Amino acid sequence: MxxxxxxxxxxxxxxxxxxxxxxxxxxxxxxxxxxxxxxxxxxxxxxxxxxxxxxxxxxxxxxxxxxxxxxxxxxxxxxxxxxxxxxxxxxxxxxxRWSADELGVTMSRDFLRNSALPTELTVYEIGINTSDEEFDKIDDLTQSCGILLPSSAFLRGDAGPAVCLFAKTSDGRVIGFAAALVQATCAPSEQGKVWWGFLSTSDEWRGRGIAKVLGAMAMVSMADRYGLSNFETGILSENAASIAVSKKLGFSTSGLLxxxxxxxxxxxxx
Structure with missing residues (x-):
């Protein structure tokens, strides 16, 4: 239930x-x-x-x-x-704490020029028309990957600029997710920082670069649409898969935790 x-x-x-x-x-x-x-x-x-x-x-x-x-x-x-x-x-x-800047956006653009999702997948962005059924499927996917989605106000962009992407199969299954959203704060030092990640792929679709493509798309869209290129994410030191994807898209360790x-x-x- x-x-x-x-x-x-x-x-x-x-x-x-x-x-x-x-x-x-x-x-x-x-x-x-x-x-x-x-x-x-x-x-x-x-x-x-x-x-x-x-x-x-x-x-x-x-x-x-x-x-x-x-x-x-x-x-x-x-x-x-x-x-x-x-x-x-x-x-x-x-x-x-890992971070990326304009170089990360450039690397993401370069990656997307040479990479694409499998042709049987379609990418959608969360917005005002995202249905409860789609939210349920995205939630099920991210939970299966040990990731907690932010509340819908952040995913839809009601709380600030956001690009939250999910990939669906032709039969309606949600099998991939990535997001970039602006953190809410009035602290001057934190203005414009984008929290990036939430990378999720269903078991049967792993190893095909889906999370990396969606993550790159989210970064490029945030830069093109909102002029934002200061990306942050937190990664457990033992999470080798997330570290590898992040490095490919221009992230590096900040030295902070x-x-x-x-x-x-x-x-x-x-």
Whole structure:
């Protein structure tokens, strides 16, 4: 049985617990959106305070939402915060922050000149006409790949510029997805940054470059349509497949890390 939580026209994705996370984050964002200390791209409100002593605010975010992200920290800050977070009986996850600029857009253009999706696939972009059935299929795909979609306001572009692409077979199956969307924040240093990724491909279609093509298309479209070319993504160090795709499209490690504080009690295994 599918459970869908919505606030107004906004729709949340993933498991029931993950939908709860997105709903709490959406409501929290209405309170803190004018504070430059915070950012949001449709899944969990993140903390932009980057000193080690700001760990208390990150722990509070995790308690409220279930997940307390804090992006672009130095390894030294990460080390200091982890001990405090674990002392609060929370778990942690660390991702490498990768970034790409105009060179990445150029590399994506070059890649697309010589690469294409299989002819039996058709690419669609999420928008106001995307049906509930299509959202269900995209959600099922990304969940199968261990990826949580942002809320629909971000996917549709209601919350800011976005290019979210999915590939369908002739019989209507959604087998590939990639997205690029602007993170919501009023922090001057973060303006214009595009969160890129969510790369997903169904098992039977893997190894044919589908996620890479869709990811390249999303980057080029963001640059052409909105003039944006500052792309960011977070990748686990052991995720060799995502690292390989990102390198091919001009991403490189920034030397900074993203730290996620996780409260299993609030998240309820979401």
């Amino acid at each position: 599918r459970f869908i939580h919505m606030s107004g026209r906004n729709r949340y994705f993933g498991t029931v617990e993950q939908q709860g996370l997105e709903r709490r984050a959406d409501l929290l964002w209405q309170i803190v959106k004018d504070d430059p200390s915070y950012c949001f791209h449709g899944r969990a409100v993140g903390l932009l305070k980057r000193r080690a002593v700001d760990v208390g605010a990150q722990i509070a975010l995790a308690r409220l939402q279930g997940l307390g992200p804090s992006p672009q920290l130095t390894p030294e800050t990460i080390e200091a915060r982890i001990s405090e977070i674990e002392s609060a009986d929370l778990s942690v996850e660390v991702q490498q 993203d730290l996620l504080a996780i409260d299993a009690q609030t998240l309820s295994k979401g």
